[in-house]
Amino acid sequence: MASNKVPITRLGKFFGESDFDLELEMGKEWLHGDMNFTCVLYKIDRYRTNTDDVYGETVQDGIKFHPPIEFKAYVKIIGTENKFLGTSKIEQLEPGTMQLSIYIKDLEMMGVDIEYGDYIGYYENENRVRYYTVSNDGRVTSDNKHNYGGYKPYYRTIMCAPVTNNEFRGL
């Protein structure tokens, strides 16, 4: 079904499509060229993954995923938290959550979408990757922050929570 497109003409007196694209290209140049944070997206293959009929859970290493996709995003990782595991006396250094900011145009060019529950790997060094699960896929971008000066949405903020090895470890 063909979708109707409505041209965005707001802010047109001093800002337009070409300005928007220019700013976006400059931003992408900064992100891809200067920052170059690389993440790996593991999209779950919902057909090949064997899940529990009642709870929808998988066994360890039972999650099947599509071929991993690299993408660039601005990565912010929240600080760790030293605390007890609930009310047990077992101490742990809980890794912080990860916040990704990714251009919508990048996702469109790659032809992928990041959805709730997908897994994302982030290489902390050459040998070690930490896996996160998407807890907020930032799909709603209607707020002013995600609109370029109120013109059009241009990026998504994705929140990810760390996962333990027995849930997902990229194998």
Next chain:
Amino acid sequence: MNLEDYKMPFPKQIKKNIDLIPNKVGLARRKEMLQEIEQDGTFLPKSVLHADLDRGFLDFVKDKLGFSVEGKQVPVVDIIVTTQNWAQFTQTYKFQDLDKNASPPFVTVVRSHDMKYGSYPSTVYTIPERRQFFYAYVPSFDGQRTTVDVYQIPQPIPIDIKYTLKFICNRVREINQLNKVVLERFSSRQAYTKVKGHYIPIKWDNVSDESVMEIEKRKYYIISYEFTLVGFLIDEDEFVIKPGITRNLQLLEATGGKARRQPRKPPFNTDKFYENVLFLPGTTILSDKFSEKVNLKLISSYNISNYEIWINNLYYGSNSNYIQVNSGDSVRFEVTKKDDNLESKLSFQNILV
């Protein structure tokens, strides 16, 4: 011959596994339990203190509540985690993740340190003042004589210790698995752990869900099972060993002098008493003054053909079986004997009015 050849089912009571050594019952079982308590030790039981009870509970969790997930035994943190952090590492290093954090699923035990006087039914509030009780006679040789030592122990002190079993996992099926094991183990209200030969009951108090479900943080389940170990303390420092009696010397000391008079017994029934009026040979008249108001009831007479009664010198009657006397009255009996050479007697029952 096989039962199946006859298309017969197995009887319901059939035992598929038969013990080669039959289990003891009754007195024999009690003796066997006593041997377990004294095993590898002296004639006295071994101390059962807090650490022993803690070890007993940890062993119970490991052995009786153990279960496996996906073919792997769920690890148990086999210590009570304390303020010394390094000890946690010694128990969790086998199931740590890359961050050196304990990786679920695993089980850990938290002990409440507010331990109170217990509710062990056979020892609670029975014997005051830590009295020592006989436990055993033990033969000994003092270099000259074979004798016995008497071993005494006080009554054990009851103690209730509350433990919380924490199960940390991230799958519901694992929660179900542990819950099934706990329900089966505690289907009879309580289960037992064995501490130095003693069977110590454990009661299941409560279960609660303390799962961490913050939306933008790592999610995991924490299921908390609360148990009370109904135990007792035996401290061997309180045991007493003392030599038994080898010779018994008895001394009897007697003194001379007047025998002590026995106290007079009170009358059996002060409302009624008996009185005999005895007429010696040659005597036919006797008088008596009564200080109480009584009724005289004649019970019997001996060697008397006739008698007359005078009260305060006034004629009362003859041969009366019932005489009413006021206090201060003077009663005179005049009898006619059957045989003057013998004594005569009137027997009355006096009833105080």
